[in-house]
Amino acid sequence: MKRFLIPLGLFLVLVVFLAVGLNRDPHEVPSPLVGKPAPEFKLEKLGEPGKTFSPADMRGQVWLLNVWASWCVSCRAEHPLLVAFAKQGGVPIVGLNYKEVRGDGETDVKKLAADQEIVLTRQRAAGWLSRHGNPYTLSVLDMDGRVGIDYGVYGVPETYLIDKKGVIRFKQIGPITPEALQQKILPLAKKLAEES
Amino acid sequence: MKQRLITAAAALLLALPLAHAGEATPMAEDPVVEARMVAISEELRCLVCQNESLAASHAELAEDLRREVRTLVREGKTDPEIKEYLVSRYGDFVLYRPPVKPTTWFLWFGPFVILGGAVIGLIAYLRRRAGKVVAPALSATDKAAAKALLTGQDSPNSPKDQA
Numbered sequence: 561m562k563r564f565l566i567p568l569g570l571f572l573v574l575v576v577f578l579a580v581g582l583n584r585d586p587h588e589v590p591s592p593l594v595g596k597p598a599p600e601f602k603l604e605k606l607g608e609p610g611k612t613f614s615p616a617d618m619r620g621q622v623w624l625l626n627v628w629a630s631w632c633v634s635c636r637a638e639h640p641l642l643v644a645f646a647k648q649g650g651v652p653i654v655g656l657n658y659k660e661v662r663g664d665g666e667t668d669v670k671k672l673a674a675d676q677e678i679v680l681t682r683q684r685a686a687g688w689l690s691r692h693g694n695p696y697t698l699s700v701l702d703m704d705g706r707v708g709i710d711y712g713v714y715g716v717p718e719t720y721l722i723d724k725k726g727v728i729r730f731k732q733i734g735p736i737t738p739e740a741l742q743q744k745i746l747p748l749a750k751k752l753a754e755e756s
Numbered sequence: 757m758k759q760r761l762i763t764a765a766a767a768l769l770l771a772l773p774l775a776h777a778g779e780a781t782p783m784a785e786d787p788v789v790e791a792r793m794v795a796i797s798e799e800l801r802c803l804v805c806q807n808e809s810l811a812a813s814h815a816e817l818a819e820d821l822r823r824e825v826r827t828l829v830r831e832g833k834t835d836p837e838i839k840e841y842l843v844s845r846y847g848d849f850v851l852y853r854p855p856v857k858p859t860t861w862f863l864w865f866g867p868f869v870i871l872g873g874a875v876i877g878l879i880a881y882l883r884r885r886a887g888k889v890v891a892p893a894l895s896a897t898d899k900a901a902a903k904a905l906l907t908g909q910d911s912p913n914s915p916k917d918q919a
Binding site: 662665711715 | 803804806816817820821824843844845846847848849
């Protein structure tokens with residue numbers, strides 16, 4: 561009987577390792593940006609052509625940066641939650657509209673005229689927001705995805721919680737779930753709001 | 757050999773967009789930049805299709821990142837600098853060869869620790885067993901049979917003859 565204990569023990573250790581491995585999502589790659597200052601950028605706003613926004617404008621506030629696009633199916637799934645959350649107020653959400661035209665997989669930007677892309681971007685993004693509701697204090701346009709790269713975006717949607725000093729404190733990869741909102745984002749946002 | 761492979765890969769990669777668009781793209785301009793970009797991105801993982809390298813992936817993000825690597829190469833950045841650029845954004849996960857540091861010790865040395873443990877266990881087991889096993893004594897007929905087998909003279913009852 562005793563001679564089976566060691567193999568059995570090893571087997572159980574293996575089972576635990578595999579069980580933990582199975583329950584982790586390989587697509588959730590921990591971001592090295594958590595705890596680091598949010599990368600600076602200057603991008604044109606969606607509703608106000610010619611006007612730009614940069615993260616520095618939010619200094620002193622706890623805010624969310626939500627990466628979205630109208631072609632992104634998961635964003636559509638996440639959207640009602642954001643709209644409801646925005647109605648409660650408290651934490652402003654800034655939208656980073658990510659590769660609205662280039663990312664849809666259909667439009668070849670090279671065939672568009674130079675000024676066509678931004679026109680299309682505004683049209684599609686604004687259309688989507690008017691159909692599904694606009695939870696954003698403002699949205700900015702990252703047409704070529706460069707700012708996305710600086711933020712380590714590799715799948716849309718992604719959401720960053722940024723504190724008053726402009727430091728990224730949490731990153732949600734994939735759509736925000738009600739659980740993630742209630743258990744992680746809201747408590748952390750509340751705590752950060754109390755920091756000076 | 758490796759150099760040739762890289763060149764071949766670069767050539768293939770260059771040919772792809774041409775085949776798609778049917779028009780020359782600026783990236784064909786500098787084969788040196790292109791070869792370095794490919795060499796670097798073969799060491800990097802695509803975050804969208806995680807089992808593909810950045811060089812091989814057709815994901816859009818991979819395309820964007822290759823463009824970024826190309827720009828950095830043109831700016832004269834060194835390979836470690838370019839890798840650091842991506843690691844600072846996407847984490848060590850983008851590296852196919854993870855760096856050796858406390859969080860990856862288990863990954864790097866774990867297999868050797870397990871192998872060492874197995875070898876020690878095996879030696880201990882064999883030693884214990886060696887004390888117990890007694891060589892079987894062979895009878896005269898056994899010895900004769902063995903000799904017959906070794907010299908190739910089959911005994912009349914061997915299965916070969918029956919077949």
